[in-house]
Amino acid sequence: MIHEDITISGSFQASGSFILPRIPSNSLATATTGSMFYDTVNDVVKIYTGTGSTTDGYITVGVQSAPSTTVAASPQDIEYVLIAGGGGGGSNSNSGGGGAGGYKSSSLDDVTSGSSFTITVGAGGTVSGNTNGGNGNASSIAGSTITTISTVGGGGGSKQGGSAGAGGSGGGGAYDTSGAAGTAGQGFAGGSGVQGGDYPGGGGGGASEAGNTDGNGAGGDGKASSITDTSVTRAGGGSGGVSTGASATSPGDGGGGVGARGNTAIAQPGDSNTGGGGGGGGADNYGKAGGSGVAIFSYPTSSITAVGGVKTTRSDGQFVHTFKSSGTLKVGGPTFHTTAPGDHFNTVLYTGTDASHAITGVGFQPDFVWIKRRNSSESHAIYDSTRGINKQLSSDQSIAEATNSSPYEGFTSFDSDGFTVDNNGGTNRAPNTYVAWCWKANGGTTSAGSGTNVSSVLNQANTAGGFSISTFTGAASAAGTFTHGLGSTPEFYIVKTRNNSDSWFIYHKDLHGTPEDYAVRFTTAAPQDNVGFWNDTAPTSTHISLGNGVLVNSWTYVAYAFKSIDGYQKFGTYTGDGSTGQSITTGFRPGFVLLKSTVGTDNWRLYDTTRGLSDGGYLEPNNSDADNTSNAPSLTMTDTGFEIAAGGVSNGDNASGNAYIYWAIAN
Secondary structure, eight states, rough: OOOOSSSOSOOOOOOOOOOOOOSSSSSSSSSSTTTTEEEETTTTEEOOOSOOOOOOEEEEOOOOOOOOOOOOOSSSSEEEEEOOOHHHHHOOOSSSOOOOEEEEEEEEEEETTTOOOEOOOOOOOOOOOOOOOOOOOOOEEEEEEEEEEOOOOOOOOOOOOOOOOSSSSOOOTTTSSSSOOOOOOTTOOOOOOSSSSSOOOOOOSSSOOOOOSSOOOOOOOEEEOOOTOOOOEEEOOOOOOBTOOOOOOOOOOTTTTOOOBBBTOOOOOTTTTTTTTOOOOOOOOOOOOOOEEEEEEEEEEETTEEEESSEEOOSSSOOEEEEEEEEEEEETTTSSOOGGGGGEEEEEEEEOOSEEEOOOSSSOOEEEEEEESSSSSSOOOEEEETOOOOOOOOOOOOOEEEEEOOTTTTTTTTETTTTEEEEEETTTTTTTEEEOOOEOOOOTTOOOOOEEEEEEEEEEEETTTEEEEEEEOOOOSSEEEOOOOOEEEEEEEEEEEEOOOOOEEEEETSSSSSSSSSEBEEEESSHHHHHHHHTTOOOOSSSSEEOOOOOTTTEEEHHHHHBTTTTTTTEEEOOOOOOSSSEEOSSSSSEEEEEEETTTTOOOOOOOTTTTTTTTOOTTTTSSOBOOOOTTTSSSEEEEEEOOOOOSSHHOOOOOOEEEEEEEEEE
């Protein structure tokens, strides 16, 4: 079992291994007397004495031998939090709030390399017409080496004259109905409604307390967990609805939805991926659906790694996998896919609002955000933190960089968990839907670079994520070079003039033979052979070369450079067969694939699993079209790569004899 923040008085005796945090620094960020950690810089264990600062108040513990460099493959424990879908709120006339989805947290013990678990994430309970709220759906972890672990969906709230549903946490009763029971160890009972006053419906139960029964209809609070690094409360109950004129009831902390207030304020659903219960209906308002569940796993990076869900890294070095939908968690060996994709790249969806709109859920502060309207034609909108928040480029246009007017109508800020957009057709126009692909560089911090026949070189690099942003100014009508900051040779880069209308110039490691003279653009055209692109010079671990056809005196440029990272990002090629389909191996399960035929006049195609391969189909970076689902699903993801369907879309993804280049990024 894995335990955290244990205080022990007296002696402590451990049989077997005793694992401390491994930190490449001089101290823990916070410490109390007795706090211990393994100093990976000096290869010693240190303990905080309680005197001095948390920088100089440590002493080395005992006489220590050199640590072993051998990493154990298995077995290890995997921590988990598993939450079911929340129940829907009851509909009409002072109805009860939905109960939270069942909540469990513990460990999968002694997991061995090669283990596989099927993860089911339950949907929230639905609401339809003048009915009791629907119960949420169960979440589960199943595998051949464990007994299936399940959480029960939240109970639905009661309508007037109906009955609340029992569940992980129980649904709240309408003003004339009792609340329902929760499940022991997963949640609490829903509150009963009150016949009198404003006749509020009872609050749905939460993971840590029952729904309110004393007349205010509040939902029960959820439970907090720091499994993802930050303490987050989930599985709160929805609050009950109240009559006209009454004050709104309070949902439980942890994603519960607020109940309706008469016929003036509508109920709100439970938050997605929290298991929160939906709010109950008021006088003339229906209740709302419960929030979907979630499954989160964490384990030591020094012992095992795994694929599945969105993978990030905690500050103590643990890997975290978050499943917001059903999938498979597969456990690999000690060096399997050690890069966490969610630390460097993520895809988010949102709907426009015509007003300042903070987009969250990225998981980090992005530095490169590529936005596309999905439901209708609109140019792509590309922003980065080196050029600045009001500077827009569009992959489907060769025009110069646009400067958006104050208050930066397209893009307002890069935020700690996403970004903010303002009223603009390309980024935030109601009721349109949008997708944003987000990359992390260095938080907007640049360093001075260098080169030949260029000036004002700035590099902003994320070497762990294989991505950098470079800007520079041309200094002569001659070939030149500039630093990219990646620390190793890039395999794919995109160069664009900022102050002049000219094409995007794109290098891919598999476009050429020798010398390095081919470039492709964001057009339908096949690659072109011209010494003016890359000066017949391959990139190095420090510099990218440009020919005089690209590098022109006084123009300013931006370059986005990428390299393959084992288990996270890969650039490659395949040859179409036109009939039987293709199976391409990347070594990981992709969540993003960009591909282009190097023959003929085919469009670029961009697929991602966040939009959905069937519902979202593909988008085309070289044009402004909406999501194209005419041939979906022509591409499917596998645990080791992606597959192209036979026939059907052979002209776009699998034409016989055509070579295709691709860029794949893991989930």
